[in-house]
Amino acid sequence: MKNFTSIKDVTDLIQLVNQAKAIKLDPFADKSLAKNKTLGLLFFNPSLRTRLSTQKAATNLGMNVMVMNLNNDGWTIEMEDGAIMNQGSQEHIKEAAGVISQYCDIIGIRSFASLKDKKQDYNETLLNKFIKNATVPVFSLESATLHPLQSFADLLTIEEHKQKARPKVVLTWAPHPKALPQAVANSFVEWMKEAEVELVIANPENFDLADEFTEGVEICHNQDEALKDADFVYAKNWSSFTDYGKIGQVQDSWTITKDKMALTNEAKFMHCLPVRRNVVVTDEVIDSENSLVLQQANNRTFAAQTVLLNLIKHEEKA
Ligand code: AN0
């Protein structure tokens, strides 16, 4: 694994999940593996889980970790090649990536979608420019269109809790007052397509995800119908892809309630967090025994540790 920005960087998904399960059973087995190596975590956006679980994962491998909030604490980065930098931006991504590569052996980056410029977001401009100008492996802490560490942890959680060989997994859109990226949903779909599950996506009209992700997957515009017989309900809000970045009319009827869960096969409830209680999901569902949200967050550590281990091993062989 040279970089980790999507499932495309995974050669054998079953092996990857098994590796994560083994790491979870014995997280300190490689506690000196990456001694004297430095991980840099760069955040252009807020984070709780990604920031802490990835630091924990790195520490479990003996790494030193440096974290920087680039939006608040760094210079404003210029991404345009050939830019005349006489406006707001203060440092070019060429120097920023080059300099950070000298301090770090691996770099993680979080940069959400702008939700204004669809082309720039879906080209993953910032992440790709950073990779181009970095000289060390780079992995995603959620990019404009994908959140692979989250999806990896979600798959691990489903593997641990499934009660049949091929469970029905419903990814359902849920309401939210602010415009959110499609990244978590896109990425979940990418990973579920490769997993042993029956995937159905439920979302209101005008909220279909990009074709490149949904191709071959059943999309249902009736949530109740989609939830029937579900074994896992994965709720997430995303803003419109077609009417890019818009939230449209609030659709309260899409909140996951006890009545909605009653339509399922006693499904487990999942969400990547942070979640707006009683908007996305009601208290009684997220507080119920069927809620896996804390288990998902816990698995973020083991997903990150597995990815770091593979990036380090790849570098050692190179
Ligand atoms: C972000 C999103 O929807 O992409 C991060 C989720 C892990 N969520 C919010 O900004 C609330």
Ligand code: CP
């Ligand atoms: N799920 C997730 O990535 O959470 P944070 O945004 O808090 O890192």
